[in-house]
Amino acid sequence: MSGSTTAEGESPPEPTAEPAHVEELISGLDDLTAAGESAAASQLTTVRELLAEAHKRGIINSEVKQLDRNDAAEAFVGSVIFASPLLIEDGVFDIASYLFETTVAGVPVFLVANTLFVVVMTYALLEWTGRDKREATTFFGVVPARVVMILGVSLVVTTLLMTVWGRVDGWTQPFEALARINVIWTVGSLGAALGDILSGEDTAPVADQYDTEAGTHLTDGELVVSILNQFDDLEAVTTGPDREMVERLRQRTASSTTGDVLGDSIRKYTGRDIAEGFVGSIFFSIGFLVEDGVFDVAEYFLSFRVGLFPVFFLANAAFVLAMIWGLVYWAGPQDVKATRPILGFIPRRLVGIALVSYLTAAALMTMWGRVADWNDPVVAMARISVVWTVASFGAALGDILPGESSGADINDELSEFVEWDGAGAADE
Numbered sequence: 315m316s317g318s319t320t321a322e323g324e325s326p327p328e329p330t331a332e333p334a335h336v337e338e339l340i341s342g343l344d345d346l347t348a349a350g351e352s353a354a355a356s357q358l359t360t361v362r363e364l365l366a367e368a369h370k371r372g373i374i375n376s377e378v379k380q381l382d383r384n385d386a387a388e389a390f391v392g393s394v395i396f397a398s399p400l401l402i403e404d405g406v407f408d409i410a411s412y413l414f415e416t417t418v419a420g421v422p423v424f425l426v427a428n429t430l431f432v433v434v435m436t437y438a439l440l441e442w443t444g445r446d447k448r449e450a451t452t453f454f455g456v457v458p459a460r461v462v463m464i465l466g467v468s469l470v471v472t473t474l475l476m477t478v479w480g481r482v483d484g485w486t487q488p489f490e491a492l493a494r495i496n497v498i499w500t501v502g503s504l505g506a507a508l509g510d511i512l513s514g515e516d517t518a519p520v521a522d523q524y525d526t527e528a529g530t531h532l533t534d535g536e537l538v539v540s541i542l543n544q545f546d547d548l549e550a551v552t553t554g555p556d557r558e559m560v561e562r563l564r565q566r567t568a569s570s571t572t573g574d575v576l577g578d579s580i581r582k583y584t585g586r587d588i589a590e591g592f593v594g595s596i597f598f599s600i601g602f603l604v605e606d607g608v609f610d611v612a613e614y615f616l617s618f619r620v621g622l623f624p625v626f627f628l629a630n631a632a633f634v635l636a637m638i639w640g641l642v643y644w645a646g647p648q649d650v651k652a653t654r655p656i657l658g659f660i661p662r663r664l665v666g667i668a669l670v671s672y673l674t675a676a677a678l679m680t681m682w683g684r685v686a687d688w689n690d691p692v693v694a695m696a697r698i699s700v701v702w703t704v705a706s707f708g709a710a711l712g713d714i715l716p717g718e719s720s721g722a723d724i725n726d727e728l729s730e731f732v733e734w735d736g737a738g739a740a741d742e
Contacts, residue, residue, distance in 0.1 A: 334566040335377035336369040342563045346548075349556055357548040364541045365567070373534055374570050381451045381460050385510050389464050392509020393471040397502035401479050405604035410493035412683030424681050428496055431681065432503050435596055437461050439507040442589035464510060468502040469495075497682075501600050508597070538571045579718070580650045583663050585727065586719035588670055594712015595671040596678070599705035603682050612696035627696055634699075634706050638667050641710045648714045654725050662724075663713065671709035675701040 343358050343365075368374045400406060413425040440461055441449075451459040473495050476482050482491035532540055545564035552560055602608055615627040642650050642663060652661040676698045679685045685694035722730075 332566060333375075333570040334563075335570075336365055336374045337377055339365050339374070339563060339567055339570070342559060346552070346556055346559060357544055357551065361541065361544045361548060364537065364544060368537055368541060368571060371534060371537070373538065374567075377448050379449050379460065381449070381463065385460065386463055386467055388509040389467040389506035390471060390509075393468040393502040393506035394475070395509070396505025397468075397472050397475055397498050399601070400498055400501055400604060401475060401481055403604045405606060406481070406494055406497050409497050409604065409682045409684075410490065413496060413681075414490060414493035416683070422493075424683070425493055425496060427681055428500065432496075432500050433461075433465065435500075435593065436464050436503050436507050438589050439504070439593045440464065440511070442586060442593075460510070464506045465503060468506040469499055471506070472498040472502040497604075504597060504600065541567060541571070580648050580714060581653050582718055582723045583653075583666065584719045584722065584724055587663070587713050588666060588724075590716060590719065591667050591670040591709035591713045592674055594708035594710070595674040595705035596708070597712065598708025599671075599675055599678065599701045602701045602704055603678055603684060608684070608697055608700045611700045612693065615696045615699065616692065624696070627699060630699055630703065634703050635664070635668060638664050638706050638710050641707065642667065642714055648717065650714055654723070666724075667709045667713060668706060671705040672698070672702045674709070675705045 340362055343362055347355070347358055365374060369376060413428055414422050416422065416424045437458075441458065449458040449460055453459060453462065476491070476495050476498060477485070482494055485491050542564060545560060545567065549557055549560045549564070615630060616624045618625050639661070643652060643661065650663065652663070654662065656662050656665060679694075679698050679701060680688070685697055688694045
């Protein structure tokens with residue numbers, strides 16, 4: 315047979331096919347059952363049960379995310395944990411005043427922008443990061459119900475906390491109160507989303523129907539080996555096209571499981587990685603935005619110069635780049651390979667993380683009025699660089715912690731865009 319039997323205790327083989335969701339694997343087994351392979355009935359049942367157990371342990375992913383009341387409770391807890399520390403920060407009042415008082419034609423543009431930012435950030439955290447998922451519940455077939463739930467729960471939590479803790483002056487000035495709540499809501503929504511995500515995946519409907527006691531006594535590694543051995547036994551009693559299907563299912567199962575059990579390398583740099591860096595940079599930097607100490611550090615960065623060059627400002631920038639490189643390629647929790655470097659030697663992930671985190675810090679500092687409307691660009695950049703320091707750490711971890719992201723490599727996407735744009739111009 316083409317799939318070699320794996321002895322008990324040995325490591326699973328290196329994957330040779332694209333990973334699959336648990337729904338795809340079990341659906342493939344159902345197709346074999348429908349083909350009438352009666353001799354393989356017991357193996358088919360056993361493999362289904364073991365795959366379901368592997369999914370419930372988080373070894374094999376599901377393509378479906380289900381929303382239930384536990385998710386709302388997790389969002390509530392996460393929102394309270396993240397929002398509470400900022401309730402005592404008076405910097406929230408300054409930011410709220412800036413959001414509300416900066417208007418264009420009477421419209422508080424930064425308040426509106428911050429509201430849109432919260433919505434986009436929540437959507438990005440839930441939908442753009444990690445591997446592709448499909449929400450089981452949506453509104454109008456487009457809007458994920460989970461995003462609406464996270465936004466709603468976090469808004470209610472922050473409103474109640476700000477009211478009970480007396481941070482909205484008894485709602486004597488409703489619009490000012492809403493602006494203050496809007497600031498805390500930014501952090502509360504982040505906590506609500508993380509509380510929902512970090513609690514783990516819900517079990518997939520296709521796996522719920524199977525009793526998984528057959529594999530509960532095994533460790534994760536032994537469970538993977540057992541599944542692959544069962545596929546070998548299944549292949550031994552099938553013939554023709556069915557046998558080829560079993561081998562394909564075995565290879566896709568190996569690809570789906572060995573990454574979690576054995577670990578794998580991160581080689582691609584995708585648009586999803588950029589989104590993960592964006593969310594990570596927000597997660598780490600949000601607490602610094604309300605701290606006035608950022609102004610003192612920025613002033614110190616610019617206080618010592620050699621000629622025209624602010625030494626500490628430049629030294630901090632070099633430190634940030636060195637830390638990103640060390641965290642991603644040297645001392646981080648994942649094995650990250652520097653592939654397809656810019657100009658043949660500059661790691662593109664390092665550049666991407668540095669740019670995403672800096673632009674995120676700059677956008678947040680500008681929107682929250684922490685750079686004095688860019689009246690002095692040098693001072694503004696110094697303040698941004700302080701927040702950029704911590705934002706870059708968050709961007710690096712947000713990028714690499716989930717492992718290699720799904721989707722096409724960013725270089726391939728750019729090449730396709732250039733080819734498409736060139737073809738369009740030629741048609742004209």
